Amino acid sequence: xxxxxxxxFIGGWFVGAFEPxxxxxxxxxxxxxxxxxxxxxxxxxxxxxTEITVIISGEAKINGNKLVAGDICIIExxxxxxxxxxxxxxxxxxxxxxxxxxxxxxxxx
Numbered sequence: 001x002x003x004x005x006x007x008x009f010i011g012g013w014f015v016g017a018f019e020p021x022x023x024x025x026x027x028x029x030x031x032x033x034x035x036x037x038x039x040x041x042x043x044x045x046x047x048x049x050t051e052i053t054v055i056i057s058g059e060a061k062i063n064g065n066k067l068v069a070g071d072i073c074i075i076e077x078x079x080x081x082x083x084x085x086x087x088x089x090x091x092x093x094x095x096x097x098x099x100x101x102x103x104x105x106x107x108x109x
Contacts, residue, residue, distance in 0.1 A: 006032055017098040028096040035060070035085035043082040043106045049095045051075040058089030080106055 004022060006012060009031075014022050016029030029049075035058075053073045059066060061084045062073045075081045 012093075016095075018100065026098050028094055029098040031091075031093045032056075033091045033093055035083075035089050035091075037085055037087050037089075039085045041081075041083035043080060045080045045104050045106065046075075046077055046095070046099075046102045047104065048077055048099045048102045049097060050077060051081070052094045053083075054092045054094075056090040056092055059086040060084060060089045060091070061086060 004014075006014065009020055009022075010018075012031040012033040013029055014020075014031065015025060017024055017026045018029075051074075053062065053067075053075070055067045055069050055071045057069050059068050061067070062075075063080070063082055065073070066086070067073060073081075
């Protein structure tokens with residue numbers, strides 16, 4: 001048995017085919033992400049991975065759709081996503097598969 005803290009991982013990502021990771025898996029990536037109200041993630045897409053975001057607490061918008069605790073957003077490959085925290089928000093994000101470099105930023109219009 002061992003104990004860790006999420007602060008020891010980059011951007012909240014703690015499972016996946018990267019370092020540091022608690023478990024190195026090519027099949028998926030898992031993160032716990034916390035955002036202050038007003039914070040955003042840049043508009044982006046993945047060419048290979050499907051990304052699932054679960055709102056654990058707080059409120060957020062993904063592509064203008066309001067999400068609250070318990071809501072889940074599934075973003076398929078090549079779909080564009082833009083995230084904004086309405087309130088302080090905590091999410092769990094799962095991406096599958098874990099592919100280094102499969103995040104493509106898009107210009108804001």
